[in-house]
Amino acid sequence: MQGEFSLGELAVRFGLELRGEPELRVSRVATLVHASEGSLSFLANSRYRRQLDTTRATAVLVAPADAESCSVAVLVDPNPYLAYARIASLIHPEVRAAPGIHPSAVISRGARIAATVTVDPLAVIEDGAELGDRVHVGPGCVVQRGARVGADTRLAARVTLSAGVRIGERCIIHSGAVVGADGFGFAANAGIWVKVPQVGSVRIGDDVEIGANTTIDRGAIDDTVVEHGVKLDNQIQVGHNVTIGAHTAIAGCTGISGSATIGRRCMIGGMVGIAGHLTIADDVVITGCSLVSASINQAGSYSSGMPTVQTRAWRRMVAHLRRFGEKEHR
Amino acid sequence: MQGEFSLGELAVRFGLELRGEPELRVSRVATLVHASEGSLSFLANSRYRRQLDTTRATAVLVAPADAESCSVAVLVDPNPYLAYARIASLIHPEVRAAPGIHPSAVISRGARIAATVTVDPLAVIEDGAELGDRVHVGPGCVVQRGARVGADTRLAARVTLSAGVRIGERCIIHSGAVVGADGFGFAANAGIWVKVPQVGSVRIGDDVEIGANTTIDRGAIDDTVVEHGVKLDNQIQVGHNVTIGAHTAIAGCTGISGSATIGRRCMIGGMVGIAGHLTIADDVVITGCSLVSASINQAGSYSSGMPTVQTRAWRRMVAHLRRFGEKEHR
Amino acid sequence: MQGEFSLGELAVRFGLELRGEPELRVSRVATLVHASEGSLSFLANSRYRRQLDTTRATAVLVAPADAESCSVAVLVDPNPYLAYARIASLIHPEVRAAPGIHPSAVISRGARIAATVTVDPLAVIEDGAELGDRVHVGPGCVVQRGARVGADTRLAARVTLSAGVRIGERCIIHSGAVVGADGFGFAANAGIWVKVPQVGSVRIGDDVEIGANTTIDRGAIDDTVVEHGVKLDNQIQVGHNVTIGAHTAIAGCTGISGSATIGRRCMIGGMVGIAGHLTIADDVVITGCSLVSASINQAGSYSSGMPTVQTRAWRRMVAHLRRFGEKEHR
Numbered sequence: 001m002q003g004e005f006s007l008g009e010l011a012v013r014f015g016l017e018l019r020g021e022p023e024l025r026v027s028r029v030a031t032l033v034h035a036s037e038g039s040l041s042f043l044a045n046s047r048y049r050r051q052l053d054t055t056r057a058t059a060v061l062v063a064p065a066d067a068e069s070c071s072v073a074v075l076v077d078p079n080p081y082l083a084y085a086r087i088a089s090l091i092h093p094e095v096r097a098a099p100g101i102h103p104s105a106v107i108s109r110g111a112r113i114a115a116t117v118t119v120d121p122l123a124v125i126e127d128g129a130e131l132g133d134r135v136h137v138g139p140g141c142v143v144q145r146g147a148r149v150g151a152d153t154r155l156a157a158r159v160t161l162s163a164g165v166r167i168g169e170r171c172i173i174h175s176g177a178v179v180g181a182d183g184f185g186f187a188a189n190a191g192i193w194v195k196v197p198q199v200g201s202v203r204i205g206d207d208v209e210i211g212a213n214t215t216i217d218r219g220a221i222d223d224t225v226v227e228h229g230v231k232l233d234n235q236i237q238v239g240h241n242v243t244i245g246a247h248t249a250i251a252g253c254t255g256i257s258g259s260a261t262i263g264r265r266c267m268i269g270g271m272v273g274i275a276g277h278l279t280i281a282d283d284v285v286i287t288g289c290s291l292v293s294a295s296i297n298q299a300g301s302y303s304s305g306m307p308t309v310q311t312r313a314w315r316r317m318v319a320h321l322r323r324f325g326e327k328e329h330r
Numbered sequence: 331m332q333g334e335f336s337l338g339e340l341a342v343r344f345g346l347e348l349r350g351e352p353e354l355r356v357s358r359v360a361t362l363v364h365a366s367e368g369s370l371s372f373l374a375n376s377r378y379r380r381q382l383d384t385t386r387a388t389a390v391l392v393a394p395a396d397a398e399s400c401s402v403a404v405l406v407d408p409n410p411y412l413a414y415a416r417i418a419s420l421i422h423p424e425v426r427a428a429p430g431i432h433p434s435a436v437i438s439r440g441a442r443i444a445a446t447v448t449v450d451p452l453a454v455i456e457d458g459a460e461l462g463d464r465v466h467v468g469p470g471c472v473v474q475r476g477a478r479v480g481a482d483t484r485l486a487a488r489v490t491l492s493a494g495v496r497i498g499e500r501c502i503i504h505s506g507a508v509v510g511a512d513g514f515g516f517a518a519n520a521g522i523w524v525k526v527p528q529v530g531s532v533r534i535g536d537d538v539e540i541g542a543n544t545t546i547d548r549g550a551i552d553d554t555v556v557e558h559g560v561k562l563d564n565q566i567q568v569g570h571n572v573t574i575g576a577h578t579a580i581a582g583c584t585g586i587s588g589s590a591t592i593g594r595r596c597m598i599g600g601m602v603g604i605a606g607h608l609t610i611a612d613d614v615v616i617t618g619c620s621l622v623s624a625s626i627n628q629a630g631s632y633s634s635g636m637p638t639v640q641t642r643a644w645r646r647m648v649a650h651l652r653r654f655g656e657k658e659h660r
Numbered sequence: 661m662q663g664e665f666s667l668g669e670l671a672v673r674f675g676l677e678l679r680g681e682p683e684l685r686v687s688r689v690a691t692l693v694h695a696s697e698g699s700l701s702f703l704a705n706s707r708y709r710r711q712l713d714t715t716r717a718t719a720v721l722v723a724p725a726d727a728e729s730c731s732v733a734v735l736v737d738p739n740p741y742l743a744y745a746r747i748a749s750l751i752h753p754e755v756r757a758a759p760g761i762h763p764s765a766v767i768s769r770g771a772r773i774a775a776t777v778t779v780d781p782l783a784v785i786e787d788g789a790e791l792g793d794r795v796h797v798g799p800g801c802v803v804q805r806g807a808r809v810g811a812d813t814r815l816a817a818r819v820t821l822s823a824g825v826r827i828g829e830r831c832i833i834h835s836g837a838v839v840g841a842d843g844f845g846f847a848a849n850a851g852i853w854v855k856v857p858q859v860g861s862v863r864i865g866d867d868v869e870i871g872a873n874t875t876i877d878r879g880a881i882d883d884t885v886v887e888h889g890v891k892l893d894n895q896i897q898v899g900h901n902v903t904i905g906a907h908t909a910i911a912g913c914t915g916i917s918g919s920a921t922i923g924r925r926c927m928i929g930g931m932v933g934i935a936g937h938l939t940i941a942d943d944v945v946i947t948g949c950s951l952v953s954a955s956i957n958q959a960g961s962y963s964s965g966m967p968t969v970q971t972r973a974w975r976r977m978v979a980h981l982r983r984f985g986e987k988e989h990r
Contacts, residue, residue, distance in 0.1 A: 106432070106434050106451040106452060106469075122452055122470075124450070124451045124452055124469040124470065124487075126469075140452075140470060140488075142468075142469045142470050142487040142488060142505075144469075144487065158470070158488060160470075160486075160487045160488055160505040160506065160542075162486070162487075162505070176506055176543065178487075178488075178504070178505040178506045178542040178543060178564075181486065181504040181505055181541065181542035181564065182502070182504065184541065184561070184563040184564070184581065184582065185415075186415075186561055186579060187409070187411045187412040187414070187415040188409075188412065189409070189412050191577055191595050192559060192577060193559060193561050193577065193579060194412060194415045194416065195415065195419070195502075195539070196411070196414070196415040196418060197415070197418045197419050197422050197424070199359060199418065199422045213506065213543050213565075215506070215541070215542040215543050215564040215565060215582075217542075217564065221359055221360060221361050221364075222361050222364055235543075235565065237563075237564050237565045237582040237583050237600075239582065253583070255565070255582050255583040255600050255601050257581065257582075257600055257618070271601075273583070273600060273601040273618055273619040273635075275618060277375070277377065285641075286638065287641060287644075290638045291618070291619040291635045291636065291637055291638060292637075292638045293618070293637045293638070294637065294638075296638070300640060300641075301640065301641040301642075302638045302639065302640055302641060302644075303638060303639070303640075303641040303644035303645075304635070304636040304637055304638040304639065304644060305635075305636060305644075306636060306648065306651060307648060309652065309655050310655075313652075313655030313656065314655060316654055316655050316656075317651045317652075317654050317655040320651070320654040321651075
């Protein structure tokens with residue numbers, strides 16, 4: 001299921017500088033350490049640079065600065081990781097499922113399904129749901145009433161799309177993700193919580209990827225919005241009425257409280273906690289495990305959290321902080 | 331699927347003061363910003379107060395202090411959010427599924443199922459499971475041996491209730507939630523972990539809501555207990571033998587370690603970590619991303635965590651703390 | 661479904677010292693507080709020691725130091741929790757499902773399934789998947805193309821094993837877990853993210869337990885590896901190309917970023933955030949809610965995080981830290 005390509009062909013197709021024999025052929029990708037003859041590797045993280053000396057790859061994608069250090073053929077590009085992504089997609093193309101609906105899937109008569117769709121075993125497509133061209137619904141997925149899925153989107157296994165949510169084109173949604181569960185909205189009544197109906201929906205743009213077991217809640221009134229090109233890792237929680245701007249990427253386990261508005265092209269690390277009703281500007285970087293409790297109005301890099309030290313030292317830090325908590329010093 | 335009501339009718343039904351024409355009619359809810367003619371809106375968070383000036387809502391629910399500022403009709407109540415919750419439930423009532431068992435569901439002969447139950451496609455109900463009146467089991471749910479579900483409870487899609495767990499009445503459990511997986515219990519034997527059988531169960535009270543992909547483990551010996559009226563957001567982890575007191579609300583991504591006891595009417599923010607074998611008193615508020623490593627014996631508001639600053643400033647904070655960790659300063 | 665045993669029999673079988681009548685019989689386990697006649701209890705955590713005075717258990721497993729304090733029969737062992745784990749497994753043995761494939765399961769013709777396997781309702785086993793002897797696939801599970809599952813492994817309900825992953829023998833994987841979703845890999849191209857194909861797989865050793873809704877991503881090129889005897893709690897996120905060393909135990913909600921290497925016999929608390937491309941030595945203990953942003957090269961106990969205090973005191977701590985962030989103090 002993978003192709004074989006000459007280095008010359010790859011250099012031409014992707015506009016790369018080749019230093020080495022154009023007739024050499026590669027048929028798979030490999031890490032520098034585990035490469036063998038016929039492998040293409042890459043160097044994108046300088047901490048692995050020493051591995052260039054000993055790699056058995058047939059060729060390595062490198063930045064210009066690293067081209068000299070390599071004992072094997074190199075394909076040179078200012079962004080070797082991007083070139084790698086493209087070549088890897090060529091060598092290991094995604095296997096497209098054949099169109100067709102498995103007989104064990106339960107498709108409501110009121111669903112509108114393009115002829116080119118693939119529906120795997122034991123999926124459920126409810127009334128009024130719409131699946132665009134070449135949509136692939138994996139095994140055990142549930143697409144509820146009126147949910148719409150754009151062309152070429154792929155749902156892995158056991159994905160839930162709740163009633164009325166809209167998913168764009170070319171999205172990938174991984175197993176266990178839940179799009180459109182009720183937001184967490186309750187009004188207090190003398191110590192008892194009264195549920196606030198969550199009548200909004202979720203709108204996901206095109207080219208969005210949503211990780212395994214990530215949850216994106218439907219809006220309370222207006223919709224929760226994830227714009228084009230956003231990439232969400234696994235186990236992220238997106239509260240009701242959040243907006244995530246186009247091309248923002250968020251790492252795993254991050255939680256975003258209701259009505260937060262996140263800008264475009266942000267990069268947010270793992271396990272970041274973002275409070276509700278705040279705004280994060282475009283082009284903001286937030287490092288992992290930060291706690292964002294106020295708006296961030298300017299592009300730049302932001303952090304919080306106490307890095308790990310020996311438990312004994314940590315106890316002293318904590319004691320120090322407690323003293324400052326007990327009364328105002330100075 | 332939504333009703334239309336006059337302001338006069340709403341004022342009478344919910345005991346609200348009306349300032350405006352009683353004949354005006356509303357047929358949907360909307361945010362202040364997106365409201366149009368026929369919409370009912372509300373103001374419950376002062377940060378949105380300026381939106382009263384420009385809203386096109388037909389009427390707005392407000393607190394007495396805000397009644398003057400509004401250019402359109404107002405319905406006045408000391409708790410406008412609660413009034414909104416009730417009116418929104420009236421205008422947008424939940425659609426109740428028709429009773430019946432989809433032929434693709436797999437129902438064990440030993441299950442006891444009320445005649446008024448709805449079971450959606452591809453659900454599994456195992457031996458000895460009991461479903462009370464008007465229970466709704468969504469598509470792809472699994473109700474395992476001997477699990478019991480009280481009247482009027484609704485399981486969304488792909489919920490797992492493990493063997494023997496008990497769910498009260500009028501609960502809502504969202505997609506992907508898992509109630510009753512084994513607790514995390516292992517005894518050390520010379521560097522090898524030996525599994526401790528988890529023979530307890532889970533008891534969930536009435537009127538509990540459990541968010542998408544939240545997990546509540548079964549007890550090691552005694553049961554894990556979630557009392558009446560508790561509201562759990564998405565992706566919360568509740569360890570074995572935890573007790574959560576009645577009417578406590580917990581936001582998303584919070585983790586509660588084994589044998590913690592949480593009081594009644596607590597409000598716990600998102601991504602809070604709660605250590606095991608501790609007690610939290612009634613009426614405690616814990617802000618988001620806090621780390622609770624010791625019991626909290628008194629009602630009040632508690633916090634921890636370092637709010638996010640520019641990464642450069644954060645590095646200096648961390649260096650400062652490290653110095654205090656290295657030796658005891660005075 | 662549980663056996664009854666005399667204390668004498670238990671003492672002999674497990675090599676325990678018995679102080680009490682050997683003819684006394686126990687038929688269930690119980691906590692000290694809730695024990696009644698016929699119950700076996702244990703004391704492993706000194707904070708519960710006072711409960712020895714009033715317990716109604718027929719017998720209690722204790723360490724030698726506690727043997728005197730107990731008013732009822734005692735079985736004495738230096739590691740009473742381990743002895744408890746073994747006796748509890750004897751008294752409450754796991755019920756093994758009868759072999760057989762439920763007719764509603766969808767088994768591809770190209771799957772290789774041992775005759776002794778149990779496949780529950782509505783499971784999906786795709787082409788090329790292999791299930792070893794006595795494997796139990798729970799209801800609603802999905803085993804995708806070419807995934808292999810070793811003998812005596814049990815998948816609870818709604819587990820996803822993605823294409824090509826390998827699971828060892830005697831593993832337990834709890835409901836909602838996803839093994840083998842794509843890692844989070846994207847190359848930047850002028851503000852747009854280009855997907856990097858995730859062509860590696862996941863290898864899980866023998867005797868591994870994986871908690872509910874935990875996610876373990878497939879490798880980008882090489883495999884993600886979880887070695888023998890590892891125990892993972894619920895809602896853990898394991899990024900691509902992580903290695904977790906044998907017999908390490910990790911508590912719930914912890915997130916491990918890509919290419920982190922974790923040693924053997926580590927104990928990692930809940931909600932710990934571990935950055936990518938770092939190494940943690942063998943025998944490291946990390947307390948809950950720590951942020952690990954650099955390698956840990958030596959065995960020992962490590963911590964971070966600010967324990968919770970009253971919100972008012974916390975505000976002062978934060979103000980203090982901010983001052984140190986603003987400029988370098990001396």
